[in-house]
Amino acid sequence: MPELPEVESIARRLTERLVGRCIASVEVRWAGAVDRPAVDAFVNKLSGQRVRAVQRRGKFVIIELDGRALLVHLRMAGRLLMCPATQPELLQDPYVRALFRLDDGSVLVFRDVRKFGRLYLVQDPAELVGQLGPEPLTDAFTPEALSACLRRKRQLKPLLLDQHVLAGLGNIYTDEALWAAQLHPLRSADSLSADEVARLHEAIRAVLRHAIDDGGTTLRDYRGCDGEPGEHQYALAVYGRRAQPCPRCGAAVERIVVGQRGTHLCPICQK
């Protein structure tokens, strides 16, 4: 599942490939992929637009155009792939939901097996990202900023997964950050000491940075924009490692369910 590190990896690559390019034409193969506006308007308004920048906010890819922005949320299994003019085979893939032909003959492809991902064409990205919590990798995200996020009587893990509280964490990196900070996912968020908040702050940032350095985590579906897998799956401490040894203490990793989500933890390290 693409979380902050995967979306960041994609946005960086797309910056190289898309900035300065013009969208020549748009083809929507599954109308449900377009959230807004209506498909006809989506296609018409995008044609002829030039890409000015590609950004990331939370788990959204933001493709900035002239006075508009194309936002993409990949959800579970979505991919944004660059299809070179010389290798059009990808365009026959049955899971391609929309494609954007560029003025150099290459094609930006939105592929999504599970049909959870969405495309949004808006005037102002704030319409979608305005309500997101802080970005964990910015300078503004201090331990005090995290502390403000945690001032609620909610279980730690569901709170960290809430994009309105903190932007970018998904199931994998939440489990990894809680393991690194040695905090139990069921702890009440407002019960953390200043020292524990500082540990969690450092853990969140370190986990995300390492994952970006590794090009993201590929457990099953994630691919970068050239179809390449990430490498961070080999560095995971607990996620998807039920019954395997905790890298810190050697105890067997447990899997429990928290807020209807599979949750991995070390029962010895995370009290």
Place this chain on the structure above:
DNA sequence: CACAGCTCCTGGCAGC
């Protein structure tokens, strides 16, 4: 306000 449950969706897999 907190949180459980449901919805969307389909490939992959366990169980029979």
Place this chain on the structure above:
DNA sequence: TGCTGCCAGGAGCTGT
């Protein structure tokens, strides 16, 4: 071998 049915999960929504 082949079928059935459950599972995963981000986010928005409803119900308690």
